Amino acid sequence: MKREAAWYKDAIIYQIHVRTFFDGNGDGIGDFQGLAQKLDYVQQLGVDAIWLMPFFPSPLRDDGYDISDYRSVHPRYGKLEDLKTFLSSAHERGIRVIIELVANHTSDQHPWFQESRSSQNNPKRDWYVWSDTDTRYRGTRIIFLDTEMSNWAWDPISKSYYWHRFFSHQPDLNFDNPAVRDEMWNVMKFWLDLGVDGFRLDAVPYLIEREGTNCENLPETHAVIREWRKKLDEQFPGTMLLAEANQWPADLRPYFGEGDEFHMAFHFPLMPRMFMGLRLEDRKPITEILQQTPEIPASCQWCLFLRNHDELTLEMVTDMERDYMYDIYASDKTMRLNLGIRRRLAPLLDNDRRRIELMNGMLMSLPGTPIIYYGDEIGMGDNIYLGDRNGVRTPMQWSGGGNGGFSTADPESLYSPPILNPVYGYQAVNVLSQQRSEHSLLSWMKNIIRSRQSSPVFGSGSIEFLHPANHRVLAYVRQLGRETVLVVNNLSSAAQAVELDLRRYKGNILIEMFGKNIFPRIGDLPYMLTMGPYQFYWFRLRRI
Amino acid sequence: MADETLLSDDFLRQLMNVGEVDILVGLSTYNNANTIQPVIRAIQSGILKYFARERAVIINADGGSQDATPELAIAASIDDIWNASKVYALRTLHSISTRYAPTPDSGTALRTILSAADLLRAKVCVVISPDATSIEPDWLQRLVRPITVDKFDMVSPLYRRQKFEGVLMRNVLYPMTRAVYGYGIREPYASEFAISGRLATDFLSSEIWNDDWGKSGAEICLTVAAITGNYRVCQTFLGTKGQPERNANDLVAVIRRTVGSLFASMDRHFAVWSVISGSQPIATIGAESEVTPEVVRVNRKRLRDMFSSGVAELKPVFESILSETTLAELRIIATLETAHFKFPAELWAKTVFEFASSYHKAVINRDHIIQALVPLYRGRALSFMLENRDASGDEIERSVEILCGEFERQKPYLLETWADRK
Numbered sequence A: 001m002k003r004e005a006a007w008y009k010d011a012i013i014y015q016i017h018v019r020t021f022f023d024g025n026g027d028g029i030g031d032f033q034g035l036a037q038k039l040d041y042v043q044q045l046g047v048d049a050i051w052l053m054p055f056f057p058s059p060l061r062d063d064g065y066d067i068s069d070y071r072s073v074h075p076r077y078g079k080l081e082d083l084k085t086f087l088s089s090a091h092e093r094g095i096r097v098i099i100e101l102v103a104n105h106t107s108d109q110h111p112w113f114q115e116s117r118s119s120q121n122n123p124k125r126d127w128y129v130w131s132d133t134d135t136r137y138r139g140t141r142i143i144f145l146d147t148e149m150s151n152w153a154w155d156p157i158s159k160s161y162y163w164h165r166f167f168s169h170q171p172d173l174n175f176d177n178p179a180v181r182d183e184m185w186n187v188m189k190f191w192l193d194l195g196v197d198g199f200r201l202d203a204v205p206y207l208i209e210r211e212g213t214n215c216e217n218l219p220e221t222h223a224v225i226r227e228w229r230k231k232l233d234e235q236f237p238g239t240m241l242l243a244e245a246n247q248w249p250a251d252l253r254p255y256f257g258e259g260d261e262f263h264m265a266f267h268f269p270l271m272p273r274m275f276m277g278l279r280l281e282d283r284k285p286i287t288e289i290l291q292q293t294p295e296i297p298a299s300c301q302w303c304l305f306l307r308n309h310d311e312l313t314l315e316m317v318t319d320m321e322r323d324y325m326y327d328i329y330a331s332d333k334t335m336r337l338n339l340g341i342r343r344r345l346a347p348l349l350d351n352d353r354r355r356i357e358l359m360n361g362m363l364m365s366l367p368g369t370p371i372i373y374y375g376d377e378i379g380m381g382d383n384i385y386l387g388d389r390n391g392v393r394t395p396m397q398w399s400g401g402g403n404g405g406f407s408t409a410d411p412e413s414l415y416s417p418p419i420l421n422p423v424y425g426y427q428a429v430n431v432l433s434q435q436r437s438e439h440s441l442l443s444w445m446k447n448i449i450r451s452r453q454s455s456p457v458f459g460s461g462s463i464e465f466l467h468p469a470n471h472r473v474l475a476y477v478r479q480l481g482r483e484t485v486l487v488v489n490n491l492s493s494a495a496q497a498v499e500l501d502l503r504r505y506k507g508n509i510l511i512e513m514f515g516k517n518i519f520p521r522i523g524d525l526p527y528m529l530t531m532g533p534y535q536f537y538w539f540r541l542r543r544i
Numbered sequence B: 001m002a003d004e005t006l007l008s009d010d011f012l013r014q015l016m017n018v019g020e021v022d023i024l025v026g027l028s029t030y031n032n033a034n035t036i037q038p039v040i041r042a043i044q045s046g047i048l049k050y051f052a053r054e055r056a057v058i059i060n061a062d063g064g065s066q067d068a069t070p071e072l073a074i075a076a077s078i079d080d081i082w083n084a085s086k087v088y089a090l091r092t093l094h095s096i097s098t099r100y101a102p103t104p105d106s107g108t109a110l111r112t113i114l115s116a117a118d119l120l121r122a123k124v125c126v127v128i129s130p131d132a133t134s135i136e137p138d139w140l141q142r143l144v145r146p147i148t149v150d151k152f153d154m155v156s157p158l159y160r161r162q163k164f165e166g167v168l169m170r171n172v173l174y175p176m177t178r179a180v181y182g183y184g185i186r187e188p189y190a191s192e193f194a195i196s197g198r199l200a201t202d203f204l205s206s207e208i209w210n211d212d213w214g215k216s217g218a219e220i221c222l223t224v225a226a227i228t229g230n231y232r233v234c235q236t237f238l239g240t241k242g243q244p245e246r247n248a249n250d251l252v253a254v255i256r257r258t259v260g261s262l263f264a265s266m267d268r269h270f271a272v273w274s275v276i277s278g279s280q281p282i283a284t285i286g287a288e289s290e291v292t293p294e295v296v297r298v299n300r301k302r303l304r305d306m307f308s309s310g311v312a313e314l315k316p317v318f319e320s321i322l323s324e325t326t327l328a329e330l331r332i333i334a335t336l337e338t339a340h341f342k343f344p345a346e347l348w349a350k351t352v353f354e355f356a357s358s359y360h361k362a363v364i365n366r367d368h369i370i371q372a373l374v375p376l377y378r379g380r381a382l383s384f385m386l387e388n389r390d391a392s393g394d395e396i397e398r399s400v401e402i403l404c405g406e407f408e409r410q411k412p413y414l415l416e417t418w419a420d421r422k
Helices: A032-037 A039-045 A080-092 A111-118 A178-194 A219-235 A249-256 A270-280 A284-291 A319-329 A353-365 A431-435 A441-453 B009-018 B033-050 B069-074 B106-119 B138-148 B167-181 B197-204 B212-216 B218-228 B250-268 B300-313 B315-321 B324-333 B345-361 B366-387 B393-409 B411-420
Strands: A013-016 A049-052 A096-101 A152-155 A160-163 A198-201 A240-243 A264-266 A301-305 A369-373 A462-466 A473-480 A483-490 A496-500 A509-512 A527-531 A536-542 B023-029 B056-062 B094-099 B124-128 B154-162 B193-196 B233-240 B283-285 B290-292
Touching: A013 A039, A032 A039, A032 A080, A039 A080, A039 A441, A080 A096, A080 A178, A096 A178, A178 A219, A219 A240, A219 A249, A249 A264, A270 A284, A270 A301, A270 A319, A270 A353, A284 A462, A353 A441, A353 A473, A353 A483, A353 A536, A431 A441, A473 A496, A483 A496, A483 A527, A527 A536, B009 B094, B009 B106, B023 B033, B023 B069, B023 B106, B023 B138, B033 B056, B033 B069, B033 B138, B056 B069, B056 B106, B069 B094, B106 B124, B106 B197, B106 B212, B106 B218, B124 B138, B124 B197, B138 B154, B138 B193, B138 B233, B154 B218, B167 B218, B167 B250, B167 B345, B167 B366, B167 B393, B167 B411, B193 B197, B193 B218, B197 B218, B212 B218, B212 B250, B218 B233, B218 B250, B250 B345, B250 B366, B290 B393, B300 B315, B300 B366, B315 B324, B315 B345, B315 B366, B324 B345, B324 B366, B345 B366, B345 B393, B345 B411, B393 B411
Parallel strands: A013 A049, A013 A369, A049 A096, A096 A198, A198 A240, A240 A264, A264 A301, A301 A369, B023 B056, B023 B124, B056 B094, B154 B233, B154 B290, B233 B283
Antiparallel strands: A152 A160, A462 A473, A473 A483, A483 A536, A496 A527, A509 A536, B124 B193, B154 B193
């Protein structure tokens, strides 16, 4: 595939878990063979790239984020050859593939850890962070509060403590050790040689530990990233690094460096505030966080998302905001996990089509590269009674037939029960039925993806917020060169009138981007719009 | 329904931008720049602390201030452009202002606030005086929660007052309202109160707005409307109430606005109050009304002189208003030296009732009747202060209770004079 620089800035990414998407061999588990079969669907959706969740050999105690072999494919998902076939098929369709690089930690079953724990003198002893006490790095927070009491775990074999920022079965690698850094680069190189287009680096802020700090975002961590990025640019130009760093925007900014660290980073604090703004019917949470978002180098990009495979994280909100989000979106405590809410998009929005569209409209028009989580394009539901985050990782619903068209295996042998309830079950919500309707959510999603892709302004343009006196309306202008797009979102459940100060665009006419209808020319007076509940407009400004 | 003609286009535009709210806090102002800032800050803090999730708006109805009062009110807005106090807020808090008239008029101000509450479908409408400098953020929850949680329709305040503050309230408005309408509401003419959206809407459509007396004493009419309309009324303890400075001439205007409106309300609600005997307490949240021992300095001799000269100079007027026996008794006490001065509760209740009846019959110009009450009230106020010079807070409360009992005891006399008097 042609290695265009900065392709990621204008891309739309589709997040897939191999296990959940399509079962090609009928064993009840999604696999690369099945994924390859569904590439036409992904292509028709109109996305530019696929982000694959971990597919490596693993004990699967954290859904693959506990890797035991970085250079292979988990047998459940197929063979390396299957992945290569999938990769080339995706590239043939113009779809790039981003894979996970869970660099911070391995599974405790990884041979590296087995060697490391086997003896204090083992050459790999220093590949992990060991200690005789559990009192080092005391200023470090515990991330998985629901399950972990400490960041240290006692290893009875080597009779010492090892450091882990996540589950205790996920020991952190020691990136102070040059051998570890080199080996991780070799892992990256292995996949890049196979043709992957980029990596989403998991748990980036935690690579390095230092006493007296909170062990997050340390300068030494940035040095590791820069080292990898330099090699990437030199040897694999046109590939991309995406940071998973659940931090405040100001703390995230250094991960872009001077354009010499990550190409992209998730904007974690924005996502809960979009949900908050919608429910409060007030743009304040959204505009405030975006106003606090620092400028990033021109070659860099934010990654925006509404939902993903994890809980809707509430780490980057205030206590008051978190309480509000819990009360509004997770009144049933079963829906809560760690500091977040384990629900999919449609159930979070009460399956309200207007709100789902509005949220997707904002996702597609705010500055950044949008990521769509598999199934959200058809409004899939969740199962909060499955443990951990498995409730949002249920089988993709392809049809109203057996197992929702996901697998031909016996239902009992599926890796997870499909959603069966009358509202979100596969008989009510599935790809096949939505492909038959021009007015389905799936068709609408295809349409908005096309609209976004019709203008580079969304991926690379500047943003200027308008501040209409009506706080229920979020309005902004995206601009790139001579291309200007006005976006107006009504966050309210009621119809709203809004006056926009568009005097600087006087003389332009507005062309609504979905229906291509012409709206009145902008004059000296405030531009008056009336908007239905949760309605949004994208207007292309043209001077004719 | 809100009277749209009351609201300017600009104010309507502002309301449109605010949209539906849960809590509306209204401030009626006129040249309050010296006091409004701490008041509005406390309101803002109260909203953010206790009602962070609720949709709230502060509405300033201004009577033509020349001292930038409206600008200070508007500066309390918290939004994504302007956050003057740099406080954290979950959502936008609008603070808007409108000039309802070129001259101040508390009735029109209240009507403007209630119209806004009606248009914005506020669940609770709180009114705060711009000179309530003793306000604490806590007042907001004390006023709002009884409506949102306990489903009351009106929350009337109780204060911790200095010994001789609120003399008019203790000697006329409270005992009279209690005896006439049968409810022991301590502050029937409140400068801080809260009402439900339902009561706000209903009161807006009442007849009082067509009546000068109603408009000028809209607050007391609101209390009477709540009582007579079987709305759920409660009282809540707010704490210290500072007393704004007033000159002596203010008293006529205050009595016109309060007692005059109370008398006028009796005309409208005769069918309700005429069948009530005795009184019932109303639900009270927090402490009862408190009295602190600090004494406000009063020129007693001047009060006595004003009383005596009033009795003498207004003799022809009193002959139209009062019975012969009452007038004779007043003339006797008008001769008493300050040290021995006493205006007994029994005579005071009888006097007020005769004024009310005369007002009803309009024996002379009604405004003259109200003005004639002023010197007599001064006499009663002097007597109250002398009687309670060394009294404790509890003793003062007992004395007020005795006065209320006297008003209730003489209510049959009120009914008799109401019907019989020419």
